[in-house]
Amino acid sequence: MRSEPRLLGSARPTSVALISPISAARWLLFLIIIAGIYFFHGFVVPVLAALVIATASWPLFCRLRQAIGDSRTLAAAIAILLILGFIVVPLMYAITYAFQEVREWIGWAVATNKTGAPVPDWIRALPVVGEWMAKQWTDLLDHPGAIGELTQIISGANIGNIYRVALAASGAAFHLLLTMLFMLIALFFIYRDGETFMAQVDGIGERILPMRWGRISRIVPATISSTVTGMTLIAIGEGIVLGIAYWIAGVPSAVTLGVLTGLMALFPGGAPLSFTLVSIYLISSGSPFAGVALFLWGSVELFIVDKTLRPKLVGGPIKLPFLPTFFGLIGGVKTMGFLGLFIGPVLMALLVAIWREWVREVELTDENAPVVEKRAAE
Secondary structure, X not given: OOOOOOXXXXXXXXXXXXXXXXXXXXXXXXXXXXXXXXXXXXXXXXXXXHHHHHHHXXXXXXXXXHHOOOOHHHHHHHXXXXXXXXXXXXXXXXXXXXXXXXXXXXXXXXXXXXXXXOOOHHHHOOOOOHHHHHHHHHHHHOOOOXXXXXXXXXXXXXXXHHHHHHHHHHHHHHHHHHHHHHHHHHHHHHHHHHHHHHHHHHHHHHHHOOOOHHHHOOHHHHHHHHHXXXXXXXXXHHHHHHHHHHHHHOOOOHHHHHHHHHHHOOOOOHHHHHHHHHHHHHHHOOOHHXXXXXXXXXXXXXXXXXXXXXXXXXXXXXXXXXXXXXXXXXXXXXXXXXXHHHHHHXXXXXXXXXXXXXXXXXXXXHHHHHHHHHHHHO
């Protein structure tokens, strides 16, 4: 049977592809990675938080798993329940305390609205702005019905802004709950399958960096563990030390202020802001000696912590100097919020480790260069 002629000539079979298989595989992998980043970038924060918690608590999890007979699923479930209790119990305490404070404020507002509130002495005693604040207080609050008038003025002119703020706050709270849920789910699977996953990562890392992976890969868990432990110990220590100082200085609610100072100490600049505000309160309330003494004591304690303890505890085996530690904390908080407190120092530790690795190679090359030249001359 005679075939019809082709317009473009006879077709010849060929085995040459337009794109090589290696290039096609690389482009396909690149596109898959880009698509994964686009679709799953919203889960980066909860997954990173789960990795930080799992890395810092891994030795305790291994003990728990050994105690219940090496059951990874059961150990992961128990660990999640313990972490959930660790989160829920302080949260319930904070909510209860907040409700009590709000109830007291509402009671004060009701009483002030009936009779008015005179200017407190510590406001009048404030330097520079005391007289102006006392005048504003007298005009706004020192007469019956003052709270009702303020409420009508604020709500009438800013009802739209109040609604938007309330809507944004509720959305932020819902997003926080979702983030916590995703973090706990990711944490469960990290606990259960973490060893298998790390074995796979080590296998790939040994092929990419065969001579350096063993050193660099151990920096991340050691740095995260030491950073979490160090910052927690520093925050607890500053809360206790400054809480005792508040009690000695005669500050009301010294225990509550000590706990708040400890929480603020997790953030850069939080502890000095706390004891500075308390010192200003003491000075303006008629205790200048106690206020100045508290400020000096807090400054000395902060200097000792930032110059000696923090660089040794934060950074793990790298032993970060003060400046990289400071940049890691500030940059991490600015970029990722609370989670950046732990991610920032880890990235700085990796950068310092890579820099020291390069310097070490240069020094070894310089040391071996004369020997190589001598052998070449012979």
